[in-house]
Amino acid sequence: MKLAKSLFGALSAAAVLVLLAAPASAKKCEDVTMPNTVEVDGVKLVLNGMGIREATVFNVNVYIAGLYVEEKSTSAQAILDAEGPRRLVLRFVRDVDREDIVDAFSEGFGHAKNAGALMPRVQRLLAMMKDAKDGVSWTFTYTPANGLEVKLGGAVKGTIEGADFTKAFLNIWIGSKPPNKGLKTGLLGGKCG
Numbered sequence: 116m117k118l119a120k121s122l123f124g125a126l127s128a129a130a131v132l133v134l135l136a137a138p139a140s141a142k143k144c145e146d147v148t149m150p151n152t153v154e155v156d157g158v159k160l161v162l163n164g165m166g167i168r169e170a171t172v173f174n175v176n177v178y179i180a181g182l183y184v185e186e187k188s189t190s191a192q193a194i195l196d197a198e199g200p201r202r203l204v205l206r207f208v209r210d211v212d213r214e215d216i217v218d219a220f221s222e223g224f225g226h227a228k229n230a231g232a233l234m235p236r237v238q239r240l241l242a243m244m245k246d247a248k249d250g251v252s253w254t255f256t257y258t259p260a261n262g263l264e265v266k267l268g269g270a271v272k273g274t275i276e277g278a279d280f281t282k283a284f285l286n287i288w289i290g291s292k293p294p295n296k297g298l299k300t301g302l303l304g305g306k307c308g
Contacts (some may be wrong), residue, residue: 120135120176121250126236129297139247140152142162142181144165144166144167144179144241144301144307145153145176145179145208145307146208146256147165147179147206148154148230149162149165149179149181149204149206149210150162153183153202154184155183155202155258156200156260157202158185158199158200159185159201160183160184160185160200160201161183161184161185161186161187162182162183163182163183163184163187163188163194163302163303163304164301164302164303164304164305164307165179165180165181165182165301165307166179166180166183166184166288166297166298166299166300166302166307166308167179167180167295167297167298167301167307167308168180168205168294168295168298168300169281169294169295169297174295175209176208176209177207177208177209177211178201178205178206178207178208178209178211178247179205179206179208180203180204180205180206180262180288180301180302181203181204181206181258181302182201182202182203182204182285182288182289182302183201183202183203183204184195184197184201184265185199185200185201186199187270187304187306188303188304189303189305189306190303191289191290191299191303194285194289194303195282195285195286195289195290196282198259198278199259200256200257200259201256201281201285202253202254202255202256202257202263203254203284203285203288204253204254204255205247205252205254205255206250206252207247207248207249207250207251207252207253208249208250209249210246210247210248210249211246211247212246213244213245213246215246216244217241217244219294220237220240220241220244220287221237222242223286223288223292223294224237224284225281225286225288226286226287226290226291226292227283227286229279230283232279233279233280233283236275236276236277236280237280239273239285240265240275241276243265243267243272243273244265244267245295247267251267251268252267253265253267253268253308254266254269255284257278257281259278261274261276261279261281262274262275263275263276263277263284284305288302289302289303
């Protein structure tokens with residue numbers, strides 16, 4: 116009986132160690148893993164979903180995007196209208212020229228209802244853009260007190276004020292005209308694909 120208890124205890128301890136070592140606190144899409152939670156200004160954000168940005172008629176994968184929010188939602192409007200912090204992470208899976216990124220962002224902002232009023236801030240964002248290399252992550256973090264912080268790789272490039280700007284920015288990915296439907300579906304908690 117003692118041997119059975121010892122064996123059970125050892126197996127239980129081993130099972131706990133395996134569970135602690137497993138990446139249970141992360142989600143994977145393609146070969147990209149993102150944590151299930153992040154902390155922004157003391158607020159815990161959860162990974163709402165991950166999606167793949169595809170380009171050209173050949174559906175070439177460009178980046179994997181992850182959207183962090185305070186409360187998970189399948190409603191784009193609820194996420195866009197939220198007042199708290201949010202984060203969008205773009206993990207590039209191929210090299211992309213600055214010009215292509217600027218064109219894509221410009222097209223996305225063109226769908227915003229108040230695009231004209233946003234243009235000076237859009238131009239500031241576009242001026243921060245650079246070539247993206249395979250494996251690098253770009254992080255866009257909104258906090259109500261500061262605005263949208265733009266971090267390309269490990270370097271903070273600046274912050275753009277205004278909840279209206281962040282709403283238009285996130286609308287590029289989860290609004291009515293996303294770059295591709297699978298990207299929006301994944302970011303809203305559906306299948307990453």
